[in-house]
Amino acid sequence: MSVHLIVNGRPHECEPGATVLSVLRQIQIEVPTLCHDDRLQPTGECRSCLVSLAQHARLVPACATPVEDGMVIETDTPELESHRRSLFEMLARHYPSAAVEQFPDKPFHRVLRAYGLTGEARALPDADRGDRSHPYIAVDMSRCIDCYRCVRICNDVQGQRVWHVRERGLETRIVPDGPSLRESSCVACGACVDTCPTGALEDAGASPLTMPSKWTRTTCPYCGVGCEMHVGTRGDRIVSVRPVLDAPVSKGHLCVKGRYAFSFVHAEDRITQPMIRERDRWRRASWSEARAVVAERLQVLIDRHGADSIGVLGSARATNEDNYVIQKFARTVIGTNNVDCCARVCHAPSAAALKRVLGTGLATNSFDDIERARTILVCGANATEDHPIVGARIRQAARRGAHLIVIDPRRIELTADATCHLALKPGTNVALLNAMAHVIVTEGLCATGFLEARVDGVEAFKQFIADWTPAHAAAICGVDVEAIRFAARVYAAHGPAMTVHGLGLTEHVQGTDGVAALINLALLTGNLGQAGAGVNPLRGQNNVQGAAHMGCEPGSLPGSTPLEEGRPLFERQWDRPLPGTRGLNLLEMMDAASIGRLKGLWAIGYDVFLTNPNANETAKALRSLDLVIVQDLFLNETAREFGTIFLPACSSFEKDGTFMNGERRIQRVRAALRPMGESEPDWQIVAEIARAMGAGGFGFSSSEQIWDEVRALCSGARGMTYARLDQAGLQWPCPAEDHPGTAILHTQPFGHGPHATLQRIDYRPTSEQPTPRYPFLLITGRSLYQFNAGTMTGRTLNTDLRPSDVLDISPDDAIDVRVRDGERVRVVSQYGSTVLPVRVTAAMGRGQLFATFQSKELLVNAATGSHRDSVTNTPEYKVTAVRVERVEADPPSDDQDGRHT
Ligand SMILES: Nc1nc2c(c(=O)[nH]1)N[C@H]1C(S)=C(S)[C@@H](COP(=O)(O)OP(=O)(O)OC[C@H]3O[C@@H](n4cnc5c(=O)[nH]c(N)nc54)[C@H](O)[C@@H]3O)O[C@H]1N2
Ligand SMILES: Nc1nc2c(c(=O)[nH]1)N[C@H]1C(S)=C(S)[C@@H](COP(=O)(O)OP(=O)(O)OC[C@H]3O[C@@H](n4cnc5c(=O)[nH]c(N)nc54)[C@H](O)[C@@H]3O)O[C@H]1N2
Ligand SMILES: [Mo]
Numbered sequence: 001m002s003v004h005l006i007v008n009g010r011p012h013e014c015e016p017g018a019t020v021l022s023v024l025r026q027i028q029i030e031v032p033t034l035c036h037d038d039r040l041q042p043t044g045e046c047r048s049c050l051v052s053l054a055q056h057a058r059l060v061p062a063c064a065t066p067v068e069d070g071m072v073i074e075t076d077t078p079e080l081e082s083h084r085r086s087l088f089e090m091l092a093r094h095y096p097s098a099a100v101e102q103f104p105d106k107p108f109h110r111v112l113r114a115y116g117l118t119g120e121a122r123a124l125p126d127a128d129r130g131d132r133s134h135p136y137i138a139v140d141m142s143r144c145i146d147c148y149r150c151v152r153i154c155n156d157v158q159g160q161r162v163w164h165v166r167e168r169g170l171e172t173r174i175v176p177d178g179p180s181l182r183e184s185s186c187v188a189c190g191a192c193v194d195t196c197p198t199g200a201l202e203d204a205g206a207s208p209l210t211m212p213s214k215w216t217r218t219t220c221p222y223c224g225v226g227c228e229m230h231v232g233t234r235g236d237r238i239v240s241v242r243p244v245l246d247a248p249v250s251k252g253h254l255c256v257k258g259r260y261a262f263s264f265v266h267a268e269d270r271i272t273q274p275m276i277r278e279r280d281r282w283r284r285a286s287w288s289e290a291r292a293v294v295a296e297r298l299q300v301l302i303d304r305h306g307a308d309s310i311g312v313l314g315s316a317r318a319t320n321e322d323n324y325v326i327q328k329f330a331r332t333v334i335g336t337n338n339v340d341c342c343a344r345v346c347h348a349p350s351a352a353a354l355k356r357v358l359g360t361g362l363a364t365n366s367f368d369d370i371e372r373a374r375t376i377l378v379c380g381a382n383a384t385e386d387h388p389i390v391g392a393r394i395r396q397a398a399r400r401g402a403h404l405i406v407i408d409p410r411r412i413e414l415t416a417d418a419t420c421h422l423a424l425k426p427g428t429n430v431a432l433l434n435a436m437a438h439v440i441v442t443e444g445l446c447a448t449g450f451l452e453a454r455v456d457g458v459e460a461f462k463q464f465i466a467d468w469t470p471a472h473a474a475a476i477c478g479v480d481v482e483a484i485r486f487a488a489r490v491y492a493a494h495g496p497a498m499t500v501h502g503l504g505l506t507e508h509v510q511g512t513d514g515v516a517a518l519i520n521l522a523l524l525t526g527n528l529g530q531a532g533a534g535v536n537p538l539r540g541q542n543n544v545q546g547a548a549h550m551g552c553e554p555g556s557l558p559g560s561t562p563l564e565e566g567r568p569l570f571e572r573q574w575d576r577p578l579p580g581t582r583g584l585n586l587l588e589m590m591d592a593a594s595i596g597r598l599k600g601l602w603a604i605g606y607d608v609f610l611t612n613p614n615a616n617e618t619a620k621a622l623r624s625l626d627l628v629i630v631q632d633l634f635l636n637e638t639a640r641e642f643g644t645i646f647l648p649a650c651s652s653f654e655k656d657g658t659f660m661n662g663e664r665r666i667q668r669v670r671a672a673l674r675p676m677g678e679s680e681p682d683w684q685i686v687a688e689i690a691r692a693m694g695a696g697g698f699g700f701s702s703s704e705q706i707w708d709e710v711r712a713l714c715s716g717a718r719g720m721t722y723a724r725l726d727q728a729g730l731q732w733p734c735p736a737e738d739h740p741g742t743a744i745l746h747t748q749p750f751g752h753g754p755h756a757t758l759q760r761i762d763y764r765p766t767s768e769q770p771t772p773r774y775p776f777l778l779i780t781g782r783s784l785y786q787f788n789a790g791t792m793t794g795r796t797l798n799t800d801l802r803p804s805d806v807l808d809i810s811p812d813d814a815i816d817v818r819v820r821d822g823e824r825v826r827v828v829s830q831y832g833s834t835v836l837p838v839r840v841t842a843a844m845g846r847g848q849l850f851a852t853f854q855s856k857e858l859l860v861n862a863a864t865g866s867h868r869d870s871v872t873n874t875p876e877y878k879v880t881a882v883r884v885e886r887v888e889a890d891p892p893s894d895d896q897d898g899r900h901t
Contacts, residue, residue: 006072014067021049021062024075031075032084032111035147036063037195038245039252040156046147048087048111051075059083088115091145095119099143099199102208107197108145133182135797136204136260137193143200144174150192150201157253159395162186187784188256188801189388194243203240203260210239216672217244219659220258221317221652222787224539225249225367225387226661226729227258231653231672238262238653238672248729249367249661255388256798257787264633264795265653265676271635272677275646282635282646287678287688294645295692297627298334301600307335308581311589311598314341314552315605315631315682316544318649319657319669321706322682323543324558325698326604327551329686332576333695337555337563337583338598342541342606343548344586346503348872349511350537351548351560356512357519357759358528358535359751361560362545365498365534366663366731366743370394372532375403375490375497379518380429380504380878384413385784387538387662394500403494405487407432408504409779410808410850411843420487423845426777427879428477430510430763432484433517435473438465439488440524446492447526454755455523461758476763492525496532503781506537507877509766511869516759523758529746539662541788542652546660549732550710554583559714573713574697586612587873593621600627604682605649607636610789610856613864613875614831631685636791637856649682650675657681657703658725660732664742666720667729766879768865770847774881776813778827779850780864781878786854794854805858807836808850809884814840817884826885827851832862835887849882 002013007029014023019042024031035046044061051062054072059080074080092112097119100109112119122142131139151163151174162184166173178184193201212232220227227250232240241259245252264270274290275282285293301309312330314323323341330339343351351361358364370376370393384391391414398404398417406418407429415421424432440446441462451458470481491497499522505514519535527533539545551558557566567578584592590612592598601608601622612618622628622642630639631647639646652659654675658666675681680688683706690698700706704722711717716733719741724730730741750756770777785802787793807827809819819825821840826833827849836851836858844850853860867876 003067003069005067005070008073008075016067018067019063020051020060020065020067020071020073023067024051024062029075031062032114033063034108034111034145034197035149037149037153039195040149040152043152048084050080050083052077052080085115088112088117092117092119095145096122096142098122103199106199109198131176131181132204133180134186134188134204135800136188136190136256137181137186138202138204138206139181139200140202141174141200143198145198145200146172146174147197148174149195149197150174153191153195156396157392158187158189158191159392159399160185160187160189163192187388188260189254190256190259191253206240210234212240214672215242216670218653218670218672219542219667220254221542221792222257222261223387224541224544224662225389226542226659226663226665226667227254227389228667229254229258231262233672236673238265248665249663250389253389253392256785256801257793261787261793261796261798262653263797264792265651265673267634267795269635269795270633270676271646272648272679274648274678277644290645290647291689291692294629294647294689297644298600299693301627302334305599307579308338308584309597309599310334310336311338311340311584311601312336313586313601313603313606313608314339314547314550316342316541316547317605317652318547318682319543319652319655319703320546320550320660320666320710321657321703322604322686323547323550323552324706324710325683325686325700327558328574328697329690331578332574332697333690333693335579337579337581338589339552339583340554340586340589341544341547341552342586342611343544343553344873345507345611345875345877346540346544347506347537348548348874349506349869350501350515352512352872353515353519354535354537355751357516357523357756358746359753359756360745362549362664362732362745363534363536363539363662364528364745365531365536367393368743369498369532369534370397373397373402373496373498374532375405375494377405377407377491377497377499378414379407379499379501380506381500381502381538382408382410382412382781383500383502383538386502386782388784390500390538403490405490409845409848419490420483422479422483422487424477424479426779426848427508427766427768428763429505429508429514430517430761431468431473431476432479433514433521434465434468434761434763435470435484436488436491437517437520437524438468439470439485440492440521441465443489445489446524450526451524454750456755456757457760458758461520461760464760476765491521495525495527496530497525497527498533498536500536500538502538503540504878506869507874508879509867509869509876510764511874512871513761517761520758520761523756529744529748531744534744537662542661543659545662545664546658546666549660554585558710559716561714570713576697585873587868587875590618590621593624596624599625600629601625602629602631603638604631607632607638607789607791609638609641610636610859611853611861613861613877614866615859615862616832617866618861631682633679634791637789647685648677648679649685650679654679655681655703657683658707664732665729666717666725666732668722668725766867766876768867768876768879768881770881774829774883776847776849776882776884778829778863778880778882779848779878780853780860780880781850783852783854786852788854789856790854802854805836805852805855805860806839807884808839808841808844810844810846810848811840811842812846813844814838817886819884819886824887826887827863827882828885829863829865829880829882831865831880834858834860834863836860849884
């Protein structure tokens with residue numbers, strides 16, 4: 001039923017539930033707004049959007065007034081005009097005119113101009129009310145007009161609560177929650193800058209000379225959330241990034257990386273020409289020479305040692321199209337299934353467990369289910385730092401009343417809003433999750449209807465789980481018995497309940513088992529195939545989901561099609577026999593290199609040396625290779641230490657294509673810039689080399705052509721044409737051009753049939769246990785400002801915000817080992833050591849340490865060990881037994897501690 005209105009004498013119709021402001025905008029009647037932002041609840045406080053209603057005696061704010069049938073609205077009466085004029089005159093009286101001149105496009109400046117106002121003559125910025133402490137955000141509160149949008153967006157969207165209103169005599173002032181913005185709790189998401197209508201809060205680099213001349217809509221190059229952004233360019237440089245308001249996941253929000261960490265594109269040490277190493281020196285080469293050398297050296301290895309002597313690594317940072325071409329090259333030109341990507345080291349266990357139990361190895365639900373869930377269980381995922389937009393959405397959901405269960409050894413940020421925090425001992429997920437299943441079964445909290453209709457193995461599971469009493473698990477995982485019971489009851493009783501998990505569940509010797517144990521909880525409680533529920537791995541890099549899905553995995557072809565199942569179709573379409581031997585995964589490639597079986601490695605957008613565990617072992621493996629081709633933006637550490645040939649790829653700001661995010665959404669990536677120097681999109685580099693090797697099937701001339709080949713081969717992608725993706729991203733599977741895409745998997749049946757089977761999983765402790773010699777457990781993981789090995793973020797001002805890896809330690813342990821905040825210590829494991837500055841923090845539990853791995857100098861992976869998940873070989877990055885040694889004096893500057901030792 002629609003609502004009928006009369007606006008300025010003309011009849012209009014609209015949907016019920018709209019606000020007067022939104023209707024005015026629809027019919028293109030402008031009223032000025034200052035405090036309004038579509039991302040925020042309207043307050044009507046600034047009173048600039050007042051309109052008059054015939055039924056009311058007074059004026060009402062359009063932004064905060066819902067439409068009613070029969071409303072008669074006037075927007076430009078003399079009374080309104082005079083009200084607005086006096087309001088803006090009052091604001092202009094104390095407003096610097098220089099700001100209006102310099103940044104004419106700011107919303108408030110446009111309003112002033114429309115009223116012929118200029119502001120007062122005054123120097124900019126006002127030193128008294130400025131704050132230039134932050135590398136990304138400049139503050140000049142003399143331009144503040146008290147609209148409070150910064151306060152509200154920080155609170156309501158990001159959830160950080162940095163900005164506060166202070167009464168100062170007659171004045172109000174908006175101040176951060178620290179002595180300066182730099183020392184506040186600000187996480188530099190830029191939301192306050194984005195909403196500020198005046199520039200009181202502004203990007204630190206902004207000036208009239210850095211105003212973009214072109215905007216390009218694209219997808220963020222960092223994590224697997226898949227935020228969309230407008231990239232502002234001027235000439236051949238990125239000068240600004242702004243969030244896309246109608247983006248399906250980010251909904252007008254970004255985090256510090258997407259918003260600000262783009263200057264790596266223009267870094268001075270970006271390599272934009274092919275290079276060849278000769279007698280340990282790199283020299284520049286032309287593309288034609290580099291291509292010929294690659295072709296020839298690959299051919300020599302194939303002829304001498306066979307195709308399986310070569311391994312290829314696709315890139316989770318590159319597009320679907322890039323990765324499709326990469327695996328096609330490995331399989332049809334080299335002739336090997338030795339192709340993998342770094343899904344191996346993060347969520348391969350999620351994919352394996354989901355595939356095994358539910359028949360499809362992908363997240364079951366969508367990020368929009370966060371707002372639909374009554375309970376959110378977060379297991380081993382530090383979402384506010386590692387997937388900040390999802391983290392912010394989870395935090396807001398919890399603040400609005402959703403139950404939040406956090407399972408993490410550390411007191412991560414989300415614990416502040418959690419219903420309960422289960423601080424388990426690292427490596428004991430299976431015990432804890434089994435005990436939760438025990439409580440659900442023994443307390444009669446199962447969804448019996450769902451079990452009867454869709455689940456197999458129920459009786460056997462009930463027998464198995466009887467032994468997993470909370471008391472039994474508590475002795476293993478260190479979590480209080482009552483807390484285990486409480487969490488299980490909350491999850492089971494307050495549905496729909498969704499689980500969100502990260503590497504704290506997967507990067508263990510029981511990674512796949514851990515995920516399967518989590519899926520058990522969803523099966524027992526019927527939390528699958530419905531909104532607000534499901535099992536959802538928070539995928540790591542921008543396109544790690546896509547890289548694996550495109551077939552950069554030894555055992556699967558594009559569309560995650562198992563090799564043997566897809567063989568007939570792919571052999572026909574590619575017109576080549578597919579290799580018959582089982583392919584090696586990344587870790588097996590390293591093993592094979594160490595014993596001389598693997599001779600060549602082509603690593604695309606993946607710094608294996610820095611990021612693989614046990615750097616000593618990795619170095620040994622990489623050193624044994626005859627040929628190491630590195631294709632990257634930078635001479636990364638793998639290239640620097642072991643590379644033979646370097647091929648310059650361009651970043652996703654410089655190419656077209658698609659990414660697949662953690663909720664299976666395929667989104668467009670659009671070139672905002674031409675490729676830097678001679679760099680090229682990865683697909684183009686690989687296709688040209690294929691042609692140099694005389695191969696057919698690589699005559700692509702655009703990313704769209706590649707995508708159309710993917711669509712022809714994979715039914716799940718068939719409906720996703722570029723034309724459709726240009727309108728909006730679509731969630732896989734989308735089998736036809738009139739199919740809307742799939743937001744929720746397993747509504748009926750599961751990926752492999754009508755029934756899923758509960759898994760009986762025994763707990764197997766890791767051999768990394770504290771001993772007198774190595775009394776601590778080291779957890780490694782991430783922090784907000786740096787991304788993985790810091791290759792990109794390390795070349796931005798994010799480094800000001802997070803200069804170095806640190807070793808987090810609990811206050812009690814710091815006393816025991818006699819270290820103080822900031823002091824450097826050596827962390828020693830049986831595999832190697834690294835030297836790190838200490839940060840004493842109550843976020844850490846007793847006996848546990850936490851370190852990131854962003855810095856190539858510190859090489860934290862010198863200390864991590866070689867244990868792997870038994871199913872997928874994913875390394876056990878999350879637990880290493882270590883000791884902490886004090887480093888007395890500052891070592892000399894050529895100190896090699898922590899490097900390869
Ligand atoms: N800012 C930033 N964002 C990133 C990245 C980055 O480097 N920086 N990297 C991206 C990539 S590649 C990935 S894969 C994702 C990873 O994102 P996350 O999955 O969040 O990764 P981590 O920080 O490695 O680990 C998550 C949590 O697991 C906890 N944990 C450790 N051991 C255990 C355990 O035994 N059980 C449980 N339940 N928890 C445990 C740790 O304390 C940590 O808080 O982030 C992506 N996003
Ligand atoms: N100790 C410890 N180690 C870990 C982990 C941990 O938790 N603890 N986590 C592991 C995990 S989950 C991951 S994913 C890995 C991450 O390891 P990496 O994949 O090595 O890390 P990234 O920083 O994502 O960098 C990938 C490379 O891609 C390049 N690049 C970016 N865009 C493009 C492109 O379009 N084309 C090409 N060719 N190159 C591009 C970058 O310059 C960079 O060198 O680290 C793993 N290592
Ligand atoms: Mo990852």
